Amino acid sequence: MPIEPLPSCRFGAGPLTIEDVVALADRRAQAVLDDAPGFRARIQRGADFLDRLLREDGVVYGVTTGYGDSCTTVIPPSLVAELPHHLYTYHGCGLGRFLDAQETRAVLAARLASLSQGMSGTSVALLEGLAALLQHDVLPRIPAEGSVGASGDLTPLSYVAAVLCGEREVLFEGSVQSAAEVLPRIGLQPLRLRPKEGLALMNGTAVMTGLACLAWHRADYLCRLATRLTAFNVLASDGNAHHFDETLFAAKPHPGQARIAARLRADLHSDRPPRNEQRLQDRYSLRCAPHVIGVLEDTLPFLRQLIETELNSANDNPLIDPDEERVLHGGHFYGGHIALAMDTLKNTVANLADLLDRQLALLVDARYSHGLPANLSAATGPRAAINHGLKALQISVSAWTAEALKNTLPASVFSRSTECHNQDKVSMGTIAARDCLRVIELAEQVVAGMLIAARQAVALRQRVGLQAQLQGELAAMHDDLGQRIALIEEDRALDGELRQLLQDIRSRQWELYRDA
CATH class of the missing domain: 1.10.275.10 (Fumarase/aspartase (N-terminal domain))
Structure with a gap:
């Protein structure tokens, strides 16, 4: 053909x-x-x-x-x-x-x-x-x-x-x-x-701007994945889905934050009345997830404006005005807007990684997971003693998160005087963009680990009795994860599955949220 x-x-x-x-x-x-x-x-x-x-x-x-x-x-x-x-x-x-x-x-x-x-x-x-x-x-x-x-x-x-x-x-x-x-x-x-x-x-500014376009696109998808993973983790920990109530979020009406809460309500079908025995308040990494993810969701439109304005600008020096036939000497090569965008984006993305890392820490700890086995191990019987579930994965997720957080130091404040003090104030926008892509890469690794954890934790919650129901897109994605990731009953190396999940993340294998 x-x-x-x-x-x-x-x-x-x-x-x-x-x-x-x-x-x-x-x-x-x-x-x-x-x-x-x-x-x-x-x-x-x-x-x-x-x-x-x-x-x-x-x-x-x-x-x-x-x-x-x-x-x-x-x-x-x-x-x-x-x-x-x-x-x-x-x-x-x-x-x-x-x-x-x-x-x-x-x-x-x-x-x-x-x-x-x-x-x-x-x-x-x-x-x-x-x-x-x-x-x-x-x-x-x-x-x-x-x-x-x-x-x-x-x-x-x-x-x-x-x-x-x-x-x-x-x-x-x-x-x-x-x-x-x-x-x-x-x-x-x-x-x-x-x-x-x-x-x-x-x-x-073509290098920093080109990289910024890629970073924004990847961060937008991470925002959606972090929301979906939070929904899985609320279910897996038998959490209180009513933390995302519409009236509650109307009282603090940041649009992106409200949109994250609405997505969680849709995933969790939390329009039913709460159960009397339901915990009043989950820990912050679940209860405040819209407030964390919502910062990125609210920031993305502003960062789009900065990046696309730079993309569609004449940003060399001097500029040549072909209509009025003037030579205009200036400084449009200065990448301050991209530097701000990238320093901001890496901060908000690193906070997503930190949020998910905290959620995983709750899920693997039998003291806080409300009935799930320690380390989310699915092994039963005599062999349970030698199997370790997601113990090492939680360590790796923590390591990736720590490195992401370390890289959030703003590059834009490290201006250097160069070129015999002709370039005595510079933007560091390209370093900021490279840092941002590294933070995004680490956050994607955290998300890959969390996809394994979500598949494992929800399956284990189903064993002990899932009070809520997996429905709609949440159920479909969990079924899909079940096809990609076998339940971990016997210890096995997970690096191959993690690498494949990273490819799936970067190729946007899951269509998430059609509201925007």
Whole structure:
């Protein structure tokens, strides 16, 4: 059967969303430049104005001058064409891990989105080159470390600029190859950068913004999973579902918090009257779950606004106004909004991990689990003595949680003065984004452990007598978990199941809550 073409994500036709970037990063969409004549004409006007200005001996930072504190150094006209190539060359000093394929595609999408605003003085050919890298999945090898987040993501983005010029390495068709060898195979000739195109590619926030789109998307799903897991854990501990009463939450009407409570009510079918023998108050990790998860739920729309505004901005320097023919020197490369978004997101996500870790601590402790066996062991009879249930899993969940919490120190407050005090206040947005993704990774590991615990705990509660009923989507998900995870009666290694569950989480195997 013929392969269905991917839907198009059109650059230059209007603002992009986080979901657009994630679809491109996952290869579920194809990058194309808008074919509207007005879009291409605007890009060309900026390039033509810059050419005319240079012919008239105009002075433009980073075009006829050196970079950073070298802005007073005049570049002889005969060397202007070489300057952008020197920019990406001397910034080839990144270290650390390489961004993975998904992260690299997100970075390329974010840079293309910025240049498509038509205020960077670039050629259409440069935009076509970036789009071609995405279309053919030619991924520059970008070291993750080396950016202070202003003057933009200079060092990591130098690897994108170099690849477009046929230098350095790419990941293509599953192997690391020379860019010089790969570009001709996709019909792309190495670029000779125009005077400002080195700055346009490098002096912006594309790395932190691309990573922020991925982080937001993953955090949104973790928010939903933490809610569903809380519902399982209330049932498993024979808890009081009436802590999530609608009238109660109307009295403190944070919208996201109320939405989490509504989701828990729906999962637990808690509209029936409470039983007389029901505990009045569960411990905070159950009773206050909407208040913890709700902070993230309420924060996500605000963080979306920050990330998508940055995504759809012209964020290099200087900017070229093609309509009024002005060169605008400023500081839009500064990533403070993304730094705030990522520092905030990692804090709220780490709190989810901590909440779930506390719930698991209650479930495995026979003193607090209201009739469940110690460590959620399903072993019975003589063999119960040598089986340990989820004892070690609880330790690992605690370790992952502790590491997530440790990484919540805000990166944005660690500004450094660099570049001979030209860059004397910087955002640290890229470090914040990398930290945030690490916290999310650890929180996903906590959730994977909690999925095993939920499957085990609810099954064991059913053994001793489940007072409430598993119904609707909650029942369907528990049945699904039963197919994925065998009940742990005899001790077994769980790492293989945890790794598979991590894949399931990251591919959003469960559709959770259709209310939003």
